[in-house]
Amino acid sequence: MTPGGPAPVPRAGAGGPVLAVVGATGAAGAVMLEILSQHADIWGEIRLVASARSAGRRLAVRGEECEVLALREEVFDGVDIALFDVPEEVAARWVPVAAAKGVVCVDNSGAFRRDPEVPLVVPEVNADAVRTRPRGIVASPNCATLSMVVALGALHEAFVLRELSLSSYQAASGLGRAGLSALREQLAAVVADPDLGTRSGDVRRAVGGAGPFPAPLALNVVPWAGTPEADGWSSEELTVREQTRRVLGLPELPVAVTCVRVPVLTAHSLAVHARFEREVTVARAHEVLAGAPGVVLVDSPADGEFPTPADAVGTDPAWVGRVRRSLDDASALEFFVCGDNLRKGAALNAVQIAELVAGERTAP
């Protein structure tokens, strides 16, 4: 089952706006090229950019081979919209360069997400925010926030959100290509020996270095993502908290988050405990979720139907299920949500934003 699975659409973009994809060779970038090839083709030109290491490589987009250019100021000449899928420090340096040339920049990194002059946009939830971008920059929320906030936005509209407690189950590719290859290597190392995973530290010794993770991920879960912040919090946890508040427009919302990495290649999951102002019922929540754009409801556990990352990977929507009303509070819901961190969590959301911006030119 691939709900919302994309169908290829004919090419019609000659004369349309010029799009640059910066970081086209990365984990998120590769998915972006796939999505651009599947969506309605509104682009006059798509220009692929990465580091000097990748210059001259040829990648397919919209059924054509396209040469990768090394990132420098000139690549933005004539560009209308640029999508940035590069490390935070690269975005911090280069997004303003492109913006200064009049390019509308959509950034997938953390570089601008806290800037009050940069809207943080999830089209299903706050599409209008894209129009006010004094710096010419729009940010896409981090991958752990994205699928969850799509579902939560719909529930908030129906029931009015009051408090959140979240635990994440985040995939290796949240750390890009390095995360993917490290998990694959670790799994290969542990699978050979059936005794591994039964003694303290044996997995640590077998996999050697943990790669980009702060502890081995194969046969393990790692309750840490990002860098240390004050009072024991991780940057990822504070990010999920802040961005959920910003996207929902609830700057005071109490949000408690624990971010945990799990041995899944791609697709993040979250267990959500949400308290609302209004009373909730599972039936009404199902109705709301089933009608919400960007959400697919998968909630019949007795038939083995619940969202899993292995089903959500490679698909567009937020998969939501395990919807239960709290047994102690008629205004609280539990649910579980899975979404592809490289698609909706990164590439898809940025492409949707670019399409919104491109649409402004033709809109009344």
Added chain:
Amino acid sequence: MTPGGPAPVPRAGAGGPVLAVVGATGAAGAVMLEILSQHADIWGEIRLVASARSAGRRLAVRGEECEVLALREEVFDGVDIALFDVPEEVAARWVPVAAAKGVVCVDNSGAFRRDPEVPLVVPEVNADAVRTRPRGIVASPNCATLSMVVALGALHEAFVLRELSLSSYQAASGLGRAGLSALREQLAAVVADPDLGTRSGDVRRAVGGAGPFPAPLALNVVPWAGTPEADGWSSEELTVREQTRRVLGLPELPVAVTCVRVPVLTAHSLAVHARFEREVTVARAHEVLAGAPGVVLVDSPADGEFPTPADAVGTDPAWVGRVRRSLDDASALEFFVCGDNLRKGAALNAVQIAELVAGERTAP
């Protein structure tokens, strides 16, 4: 030995009480034999019991080979205490048979955990409860509850618990030998193909049957454990809720639980959001946890120190870390806890209970 009655007389010719381990060949049973071999040897005889399939097998305990007996009424002749590590339906049938013969039964299954006449005991938290056992039966809580409740018991004593929201990261061996071998087989099947885990359903197709899990566990997380109960809840979720309340002696405690299986062989983890009556500080919580029996505090994330199942597996204590005070509520804490579901989560807790019962004879 009469339940609640006078202390039994030691077996003639043996130095201490006679212990039966029923289910000695299983995942929890094997760990029990290991623990009995490591603890102070207070037992006059240890009798190993399993199904007729295993009769005649020889297993090592206390450095001696011991023959496995097929379960029938006669194996309880002369037994003082019996530890049951068998499927629920086997326990439901055979525990009363042994209890009727005067054997104190310690059950690790779900068969008696809801019986108000059967104490549910975690020695670090409610050791005294073991003394009142009108049916001659003592139950050990389920593995997802155990390590968490050890940490929570200490925090409750210091701060007075008011509300809980929990998400679990449960290992395959929670489903016994069948869970362990299914996860190993699934991992072997997916590791061969580096493309798996990138397309919806590809892992499902590659692993074939999911084994005892309701969906494949390799490269996946499965938000379901147990059997369906009313209103979308799983039996595992209701069990964690009820048993936490019972062990802590807080029958009205609001508890919201989401149980999720992860591709870890052994050692369960939980992300806990706990609200207390009193104000908390991380420093004070650290102090409480560092001094709590059965807890090891591992909380220095900047140095890569936090609890993980790969470190907790094969060890006795609850590993607790990632302790943070809620940013919105000075009376709430977040923490992460890992514990070996086969040791503290099953075998160790039951052995500790048996040792308490054995100690009653010598106590004043």
